[in-house]
Structure formats: structure tokens, C-alpha cells
Amino acid sequence: MKIHLIRHTTPEVEAGICYGQTDLGLAKSFAREREHVHTKLDTPYDALFSSPLQRCSLLADTIEAKARHIDERLMEYDFGDWEMRPWSDFKSGLEKSWMDNFIDQPAPNGESILIMQARVRAFWQELLKQRFDTVAVVTHSGVQRLIHADILQTPLTHLFRLQLDFGAVFEVEYSRESGLQTLKHR
Secondary structure (H helix, E strand, C coil), rough: CEEEECCCCEEECCCEEEEECCCCCCCCCHHHHHHHCCCCCCCCCCCECCCCCHHCCCHCCCCECCCCCCHHHHHCCCCCHHCEEEHCCCHHHHHHHHHHHCCCCCCCCCCHHHHHHHEEEEEEEECCCCCEEECCCCCCCCHHHHHHHHHHHHHHHHHCCCCCCCCCEEEEEEEECCCEEEEEEE
């Protein structure tokens, strides 16, 4: 099975804002970015899965697929009470404590990376059991990083060593016979 993991295009939000699961629209550059993403894709897909957040679903709506699925497990990290706050605020107190231990410690009224990893891993394991030949997954950088880390068995402390631009596409080739997953950037 060939799976394309596609990050959404640029959201309409000021730089330096923590936005996780906030449902943002897309920047005015969407049409241009969408066309660039499409140059990396193989359509039509047997199935397409998307985060319900509009920065993913709007891109997903432009990708040709035989079947479409919205899956909440593909949503970005839930920053809870910290959604839409500037990252520059995260210098002391609880925010600093969280930044030092984001893997285990959830954001207030949000989730930890371990909680997010569990939902993303459940989606991924379920997808790998399917009998599709080609799949598109439109999601967020956090989800892409977790899948990437799972495939390469990278420690979660290294998640942010992977730079992902808006519209980034990973290709995963999954062999049902061997269980091997190979990963490349498109």
C-alpha cells in the first residue's frame, strides 16, 4: 500500500501563535500552495482520510479519491487553554514546565504527546490493516511527526528535529507481507 501523508497548507494565523486544534481558515496563498501540493500526489486515491479541521478538509476536498473519510484522530495536538496564545508567553511557570516535559505532561485542558501518540497510532494501525492500494492522509505536522517517529523508532524527545513545511508530503510504502514500512519525502 502506498500512503501519502500530506500536511495542510498555510493557515490564516499570525506567526508565533500556538494554534493546535483551533479551526483556522487558510491563507490567501491557498490556491498557489494547493497546486504545488498536487504536483507531489498520485491521483485518484482509493481512499482519502482527513482531519476535520478546515485547514485540512479544504485541501482534502481538492484531492481526487474514490472514498473519503473524516477522522478526529488526525487532528493536531490539543493545547487546551493555551490555544491562540503567543509562543513568546511560554517562558515561565506552568508553560515552561510543560515545555520541559511536553511528552508526559498535558497542556491545561489539553493533551500530552503520549495521549496524542495513542490516538494517532490507533488510526495508523487501523489504516495498515486496510486493503487499499493508494491512500492520501491530509493532516497536521504533529501527526506527521508522530507517524514518522513510529516508523523510524525515533524517541519522542526528537519530534521537533524534523522540519515540516506547509504542504509537506511523505510517502510511506507498506508491505503487507513483511510488515515493512519505508518512508521518503516527496
